[in-house]
Amino acid sequence: MVTDGRPGTDAAAILEVEGLTLTLGRGAGAPRILDDVSFTVRAGEARGFVGESGSGKSMTLRAVMGILPPTVHVESGRILFRGEEIVARAPDGSPSTVSARLQQLRGTGISMIFQEPSVALNPVTTVGEQIVDAVRRRDGMSRRTARRRALELMDLVGIRNPGERLGSYPFELSGGMRQRVMIAAAVAGNPQLILCDEPTTALDVTVQAQILALFRHVRDELDAALLYVTHDLGVVAELCDSLTVLYSGKVMESRQDLRAAIDQPFHPYTRALLQSTPDIDHLEQRLRTIPGSAPTPQNRPAGCPFADRCDRVQDDCRQGPVPDVGVGSEVVVHCLHPFGRGSAANGVIDPSPAEVLR
């Protein structure tokens, strides 16, 4: 449960995902790709959405955009954009069709940037046309105006000689340039929310840094909120204000204050993730890893999905359902034995009391 107000009541909320459960196929035994996932993105906020491969991060974005694969169904839950429901389960349990409202919002209210710029651009159309397409989507402007706007956008995302580049095909551009083109197209409609699906993963590290700087620039320029999916906590630390950690389709920890989360993670999984991020100042230390791998949706255990890999695991972790624990209204932790609750293990974490919410 989100603790920061009920869905539709948070005036500043841009995106509210409430109890979203996605299943692979239909029926009672269908494996859950996402299990009761809730989070909120407020205006101007950049939320990092972190998890391992297969944790359901990208599926969450696809659900918001209404582009789930045909085999994935919305079993329950709601997705609200500025308090207005855009995705919901169809009454007969069929996959939710794209509502007319969502179709309207695509590009102008919400837009999305994909992981692989090399396959997310049409290979046989010039990048100029693809940006112009996105520009003209917003209001039926003339070709000439749209072209001028496209040039402005290319300038905004740091493409040099935009006039020349307008006529280039995607294969003529480098990976970083292609991602800039994607970003230009994504921001063309002045969206209030940009969903980013690991947009820097396919880029090399120096280009990655440039693109992250560009995201900060674009965000300041447009005052748009970001939902930034990645498996790289370092990227989140550079770009985001808040953090949601996903593991095996469940929200493990949700924090409004990213700094606090990094300094003092409550969930053992968040802590393990942070410890397995390389630290430039302590290169002599061997990088910690989390042994094992995340359970697939098909064979998720009854209790905590992280139990098998957790070094704080106790008997009750494997038995019943795990409650969501909160610290104030800014934190949600899905754990029976979080750090900072009474016994501060390893003495690393400030033992601020955590309380059971329900």
Add this chain to the structure above:
Amino acid sequence: MSESTALTPTVRTRLTLPSGVARSNTALVVGLLILGIIVALAIAAPALSRWDPIEPDPLHALLPPSGTHLFGTDNLGRDIFSRVLHGARSDLTLASVAVLAPFAIGLAVGITCGYAGGWFDVIVMRVADIVTAFPFFILVISLVFVLGGGVWTIFIAITAVSWVAYARIVRAETMVVRNTEFVSACQVGGITTPRILLRHIAPNVLTQAVVYAMSDIVMNVGVIVTLSYFGLGIVPPTPDWGAMMADGQQFLAAGYYGLTLFPAAAVVLTSLALSLVGEGLAHVLRIER
């Protein structure tokens, strides 16, 4: 969700453009050369032959090839060279024009079916199966009885049948392209479905259809010649290779081979040229992945 950490994009899509084709693509060069000569001869037919292809001249019937009559004359005394050239005009024009309508229909149907899927796709594709299952010449003969012979009948008959092949090819390609990320990107960009189909999917699935169109013209030439041979196609006295062969075969036994041989050679040469062009185009237009 793939966690690709490749520093450079792993998938590189590029459209090979016909640069340096001349050295690498013999089929295309030879095919275009032969086809170019045939088309040039067909266009220049009235200037190249001083003999009228239609007007009979019984006094000069069944002459052997000579300086005056390059391929000899037929049983009505008409110049065979002139008739073969003029035959190229009617046969090639019809064969090429008859590719356009099936191409357009097949493209539209294929893209729609491939993108929409579901019951619409199932119904349309079953209709396509029925069309394929129906014997082509039976269909044409019944059409001839309903509409009468002639160019339009051939055109309608070919269109009614050959859109299916285009639809199948384009549908299969569309089903692949539909699931690529750039189509998702278009969708989440709010681009309308008709625009996605026309501007983003169509250019990506055209290649295969264009390559097929080349072999389709070959088949059309065959169909037109065959129909005319049976007297169901181009109406005499308009010169046409099929009718020429049909008229000439009764003189084969008497040793007048030219009446049949020259139009037959024209059919073979044209088909060969078109097939070579098709083969060459397949190499040039292939999108390397």
